[in-house]
Amino acid sequence: MDRAWKGLQKAGFIFLSLSLLVYTLYDIDFLEIDEENTLLGYIAWPNTPSVPPPVSLNDTSNAAHSNFVILPRPGGGSWLVGDQLEVMINMFDFKGRPKTHGGDFLLTRLRNRKLKAGVAGQVVDHLNGTYSAVFSLPWEGKSEVEVTLVHPSEAIPFLQRFAGEKPDGVDFYSTFQSGSLTENTTCSVCLPPTQQPQCNYTDLNTGELWFCYKPQNMSCDARISHFVTNHKPVKAKEDILFKHGVTMNVGIPASGPAHVTVSPKNKGQLSAKSNKDIPGPVGYYYKGLWSSLSGSTVKRFNSASAISQCLKDKVVHMYGDSTVRQWFEFLSGELSDLKVYNLHNLKQCGPYLALDYAQKIFVTFRCHGLPVRIVPSPVTELRYVANELDGITGGKNTVVVIGVWAHFTTFPIKYYIRRLMSIRKAVFRLLARAPETRIIIRTANLKQSPTPFSVLFSDWPSLQRDKILRTMFQGMDVYFVDAWEMTVAHYRKHNIHPPHPIIKNMIDVVLSYVCP
Structure with missing residues (x-):
């Protein structure tokens, strides 16, 4: 493989695409290729008419000119708890002309501020400039519909091109050290061939790709740490499509009332006929507490003793990014007898270990x-989830938490699919040898997009990876914490690291899976 790699370099390729690397260096069978194509088809976004850059603002979807209308209750009468509310959204451009194609990225929510109640709406694109948003009505009282244009359809092609062929927006480096010699070189899943040789750090077990330019006077074995320096603002002619409050993350007004009043359903009253083809939400907030609509019950673990009782005699392994580390920090903060040991490593990547000896909680x-986008961290501690899962014995007292998404949004989607495939295989192996192991998967969540990094931190790539994650683990004996809907429905501002009230509700869901 090293000989072939050098041959490609000598052949003068300007850039070797990630797709070619994936297919040649991973041990992929045709079934996996078929699944990948199916997944790519599943997340395919409606096409926007091709317009040569620069894109005209006049032709772009405009929230201020657009509107939504609450449709009457089917069969008439007052809205009842348990009904399905439908809203029609009509999109217009900056000149006030109706849009004739779909592809806008919209988020919808029904909320009651006084009750701290909220539920996410399910959006259907009719591909003609109109959209439907469907809401469940789980509580009574007066509630407000909110519709947000996250991205106009004209911005999506740029987001598709960004990181579509290679990682973009973030520079990765490694430090090499030998005696008094120290050198930093660029690293990634694929590097443009130059006269400088490359070090191949592809994982032999999982096939996960990673390369670094070789330092001039050191061997590839001298690599000691991994880091990023900063995020790069993405500059393009399409910048106008990523202006907060203008073309991005803008509320769409109602044409008519934006509120509905929901009455309790009396005995014998029937719910309004609902659209069976549109999946309902997984849950909702009421008085700040998350409840499930999928059949499972969310219990409340409001004291340290309740949490300790649930986790007694349990081993909990958490793997993921900082949004998973939030769960670890929540548990260690709530349980005074859970002593945390950071093993002298940096906060961002760990590893961390926490122990309650009396309750036998590990x-x-x-x-x-x-x-991972982190400050300098030892490469010895950057271990792939699949390899870690293969080292777990498992059993009825073992809980595994997995959250892999945020650091992959600047990488091609095929790279993310391959990572999930390797994790899924390891999950299969773990459940085969220890079927009582409880495996909990955290989905992606909404995040704030700070200027000038609106492209880099866009929610659209997160949505695509969220769909991929759910689909790939669907039907397996795993449990989901739906961080996407839990952040859409909540009244707090979006943040890549959800605030404490949301984390508390997520932990309630996790512990309800552990101790049903």
Whole structure:
């Protein structure tokens, strides 16, 4: 493989695409290729008419000119708890002309501020400039519909191109050290061939790719740490499509009332006929507490003793990014007898170990391995989740938490699919040898997009990876914490690291799976 790699370099390729690397260096069978194509088809976004850059603002979807209308209750009468509310959204451009194609990225929510109640709406694109948003009505009282244009359809092609062929927006480096010699070189899943040789750090077990330019006077074995320096603002002619409050993250007004009043359903009253083809939400907030609509019951663990009782005699392994580390930090903060040991490593990647000797509670956290956007960290601690899962014995007292998404949004989607495939295989192996192991998967969540990094931190790539994650683990004996809907429905501002009230509700869901 090293000989072939050098041959490609000598052939003068300007850039070797990630797709070629994936297919040649991973041990992939045709079934996996078919699944990948199916997944790519599943997340395919409606096409936007091709317009040569620069894109005209006049032709772009405009929230201020657009509107939504609450449709009457089917069959008439007052809205009842348990009904399905439908809203029609009509999109217009900056000149006030109706849009004739779909592809806008919209988020919808029904909320009651006084009750701290909220539920996410399900959006259907009719591909003609109109959209439907469907809401469940789980509580009574007066509630407000909110519709947000996250990205106009004209911005999506740029987001598709960004990181579509290669990682973009973040520079990764490694430090090499030998005696008094120290050198930093660039690293990634694929590097443009130059006269400088490359070090191949592809994982032999999982096939996960990673390369670094070789330092001039050191061997590839001298690599000691991994880091990023900063995020790069993405500059393009399409910048106008990523202006907060103008073309991005803008509320769409109602044409008519934006509120509905929901009455309790009396005995014998029937719910309004609902659209069976549109999946309902997984849950909702009421008085700040998350409840499930999928059949499972969310219990409340409001004291340290309740949490300790649930986790007694349990081993909990957490693997993922900083959004999973938040769960570890929550548990270690709530349980005074859970003593945390950071093993002298940096906060971002761990590993962490926490122990309550009396209750026999053992909790660990480790970051998911490359790629991670962190301050300098030892490469010895950057271990892939699949390899870690293969080292777990498992059993009825073992809980495994996995959250892999945020650091992959600047990488091609095929790279993310391959990472999940390797994790899924390891989950299969773990459940085969220890079927009583409880495996909990955290989905992606909404995040704030700070200027000038609106492209880099866009929620659209997160949505695509969220869909991929759910689909790939669907039907397996795993449990999901739906961080996406839990952040859409909540009244707090979006943040890549959800605030404490949301984390508390997430932990209630996790512990309800552990102790049903």
